[in-house]
Amino acid sequence: MASKFEYSLSEICKQFTIDNLKPEQKEIINALVKKEDCIAILPTGFGKSLPYQILVLFIRELKKIASELEEDLQKQVKKHFDNQTIVVCCPLISLMQDQVERLSAIPNLRVVFKGTDPAVNEQIKTGEIDIEFASPETLVGESDWRAQFQTLKVDLIVVDEFHTIATWGGDENEDERAVFRKWFRHIGELRSMFPSASLLALSATCTIKIRKRVANVLDLREESTIMITKSPNRSNIKRVISKTNNTIEEGMYWLISGMETLRHAFPKTLIYANSISDVAKLYTYVVNELPDCAEFVDMFHSETTEENKKTILNALRDNTSTKRVVFATSA
Structure with a gap:
């Protein structure tokens, strides 16, 4: 694309403290500017969310210099609404809170997630936002909010962790009564709510079977959808599987031994379990075995208070925090 395009993109990236985008990120940006549907299957930590986070500011910049752009690019930029909104369908509140917190530090970018804050919800109703995060239950499951959302000029629909359409939606x-979260299978309704919006589906974990199922739910045509993938294999990460006897004592021996010896020097560790009950059993066992290490351990699940969730997330990001081990449900 034109040099003005590249220069503007580089300037916007500086606001996100990034010097250069990876080739795959540029591919996503190019697709979004052209208003094309895109599926991106990229490794965890790759930065697959960055293109849509940049898009609002980038389109604004391109509109300012539209007369200096190539003719085809001018036509593409005109397709975008002047006051566009990006709707991000996200499965977990903790992910939405984290993204909103990070993006709120970017100047001239208004980012919220639809939750329990009346002031934020009013902002959404009046269209005073650039990027809005919400769960499938809110976006397609609440009739009142569906009506409110449909008044917005939605330029892009982002479905984050799109594999959950199949894994959680069944x-x-x-x-439907037997699946974990039934509204995940209805996310495709967003396309009929916003027919002029393009769609970006993001995931780090996706089999071919799941991809086909999701493409069908989201009404993505393979011949016209941009597909961007990268192998999740990383040379600096190894996966080790060890089978233990089915007892907490033997399964947690490595943890008890390590924390007893290293204490605050024990590496930060996330341990996933299938249910809140299992999380509670593991947490209780460790605290009972090492009562003087209780401050190093915590639980994170759907029943954890919002205040404690924030405390745990901040502790995991803080290198000086005493929090070393968090037991969490896999959902």
Whole structure:
């Protein structure tokens, strides 16, 4: 694309404290500017969310210099609304809170997530936002909010962690009452709510079978959808699987031994379990075995208070924090 395009993109990246985008990130940006649908399957930590986070500011910049752009690029930029909104469908509140917190530090970018704050919800109703995060239950499951959302000029729909459409929404032939979160299978309704919006589907974990199922739910045509993928293999990460006897004592021996010896020097560790009950059992066992290490351990699940969730997330980011081990549900 034109040099003005590249220069403007580089200037916007500086606001995100990034010097250069990776080739795959540029591919996503190019697709979004052209208003094309895109599926991006990229490794965790790759920065696959960055292109849509940059898009609002980038389009604004391109509109300012539209007359200096190539003719085809001018036509592409005109397709975008002047006051566009990006709707991000996200499965977890903790992910939305983290993204909103990070993006709120960017000047001239108004970012919120639809939650329980009345002031924020009023902002959404009046369209005073650039990027809005919300769960499938809110976006397609609440009739009142569906009506409110449809008044917005939505330029882009982002479906984050799109594999959850299949893994949490279940198979299309499965009874809705038996699935984990039924509204995930209805995310495709967003396309009919915002027919002029393009769609970006993001995931780090996706089989071919799940990809086809999701493409069907989201009404993505393979021949016209941009597909961007990268192998998740990393040379600096190894996966080790060890089978233990089915007892907490033997399964947690390495943790008890390590924390007893290293204490605050024990590496930060996330341990996932299938249920809140299992999380509670593991947490209680460790605290009972090492009562003087209780400050190093915590739990994170759907019943954890919002205040404590924030405390735990901040502790995991803080290198000086005493928090070393967090037991969490896999959801």
